Amino acid sequence: MIIILLGPPGAGKGTQATRLMDKHGFVQLSTGDMLREAIANGTELGMQAKAIMDAGNLVDDNIILGMIGERLSSGASDKGVILDGFPRTIAQAEGLDAMLAEMSLGIDHVIEMQVDEQMLADRIVKRAAESDQVRDDDTVEVLQKRLNVYHESTAPIIPYYKDKGRLSVVDGMQAIKTVASAIDNIIGGQEV
Ligand code: AMP
Numbered sequence: 001m002i003i004i005l006l007g008p009p010g011a012g013k014g015t016q017a018t019r020l021m022d023k024h025g026f027v028q029l030s031t032g033d034m035l036r037e038a039i040a041n042g043t044e045l046g047m048q049a050k051a052i053m054d055a056g057n058l059v060d061d062n063i064i065l066g067m068i069g070e071r072l073s074s075g076a077s078d079k080g081v082i083l084d085g086f087p088r089t090i091a092q093a094e095g096l097d098a099m100l101a102e103m104s105l106g107i108d109h110v111i112e113m114q115v116d117e118q119m120l121a122d123r124i125v126k127r128a129a130e131s132d133q134v135r136d137d138d139t140v141e142v143l144q145k146r147l148n149v150y151h152e153s154t155a156p157i158i159p160y161y162k163d164k165g166r167l168s169v170v171d172g173m174q175a176i177k178t179v180a181s182a183i184d185n186i187i188g189g190q191e192v
Helices: 013-024 031-040 044-054 061-073 090-102 117-130 140-154 157-163 176-187
Strands: 002-006 027-030 081-084 109-114 167-171
Touching (some): 002 013, 002 157, 013 027, 013 081, 013 176, 027 031, 027 061, 031 081, 061 090, 090 157, 109 176, 117 140, 157 167, 167 176
Parallel strands (some): 002 081, 002 109, 109 167
């Protein structure tokens, strides 16, 4: 099973992805985590990506597709995959479709987590205050930029998946547990 969690930064995609991983044994593929790992390891890619991420912009589509392709072809999809923070552009969505078609796989569910953007700003401030490892992109200024990028580049993939009949929407403003049951209802309690 392949599930995409979609929503603006701070919508709770990571939290729900981790929960789905624990509950259903899915593999979570988070392009943001992969990029942060590359930065921590001091790789060439990490060094290039850091400035882009700190400014709240998007990393190049081909780099992102390459990272995801590597994971999918190394068997990540066998266990069921939850895609968190990917795809973020129409080009990434199309690239993913092409990759999955080659593997005779398809997307089962695209779940859009809808949230109030003022609440997002509050969540980001809270996350920055609570975390020992403060992310350089976890500030209200960068959040504003990331929200603009979301509206311009990522939101257009919502109608893309709606047209394909894959889209479901959950209210991400609810308690984590309530959002979790809404997601479980969508995926129908299906195991991998
Ligand atoms: P995230 O942890 O998903 O919020 O991602 C943090 C940052 O990593 C984003 O603001 C982008 O700069 C970069 N990033 C993560 N995923 C992608 C993606 N699919 N496409 C382009 N850039 C990405």
